[in-house]
Amino acid sequence: MSTALVTGATAGIGLAFARQLAERHWDLVLVARDAERLERTADDLRTTYGVEVTVLPADLTDRADLRGVEDRLASPSEPVDLLVNNAGFGLKRRFLDNSADEETAMTEVLVIAPLRLSHAALTAMTGRGHGGVINVGSVASYLPRGTYSAAKAWINSFTEWAHNEYRPRGVTVMALLPGFTRTEFHERMGVSRQSAPDWMWLDVDQLVAEALADYEKGKAFSVPSARYKVLATAARMAPTRFLQRFQLVGRK
Incomplete structure (x- = not known):
């Protein structure tokens, strides 16, 4: 039986990963801040899919909590076969309207946590000669x-490098690049579904x-749906001054 560790596992993309992996008979380690919600999610997955589910409450902006997740990934007696940094x-x-502490907390979750968790996971996985990371x-x-886009650009660069670096050692590293997705993410930001056209919203x-x-195909990047593949290609080619016209899409 394989084991996956999923961060941000109680809602949205993380919960969808947990459910689909459980449906494939993967055991799970679920990480999120809300311990009560974690337990409810774990109970539901155990009952529905008959898999083993461990909960690991952690605030990834707290270095002690983050270290606990790193230790779980590094465990030689309970190996993790897939890390989902979600x-x-x-x-x-905008940047200057947020406090420096708010911006730092976001960077801790979007960059520092994936870096440290990937370091722990890849050390263990390359030692065993198999495993994977989805960022x-x-x-x-x-x-x-x-800074959100900058953090996600770091994910792209890091993932592409790690994919090529560790593929010869039996480990697949892939970045998932979603667009607007029907989850709690935008609601927690205070952003309405009307902030972007209906056609841009993806099913989680x-x-x-x-x-x-x-x-499973060993790709370095996954861009869901044909429309976002086209948009991603166009965005890479378009001049920055043109793209800045769309700053407010998805912020209302």
Whole structure:
């Protein structure tokens, strides 16, 4: 039986990963801040799919909590075969309208946590000669949209390098680049569904199904849906001054 550790596992993309992996008979380690919600999620997965589910409450901005997750990934007696770095949040306001502490907390979750958790996971996985990491990024990484986009651009660069570095050692590293997705993410930011056209919103279950299929193919990047593949390609080619016209899409 394989084991996956999923961060941000109680809602949205993380929960969809947990459910689809459980459906494939993977045991799970679920990481999130809300211990009560973690337990409810774990109970539901155990009952529905008959898999083993361990909960690991952790605030990834807290270095002691983060170290606990790193230790679980590094455990030689309870190996983790797949790490899904999914935890994240966004800030609705622009850079100077947020405090430096708010911006730092977001960077801790979007960059520092994936870095440290990947370090722990890859050390163990390369030692065993197999395993994988899925880093949840964003198509926003191709847009000039402040520190969120910058953090997701870091995910792209890190993942592409790690994919090529560790593939010869039996480990697959892939970045998932979703666009607007029907989850709690934007609601927690205070952003309405009307902030982007209906056609831009993705179904979370289909998104994760495509991501897992791409992971099994050994891809370095997974961009869900044909429309976002086109948008991502166009964004990489378009001049920055043109892309800045779309700063407010998804922020209302």
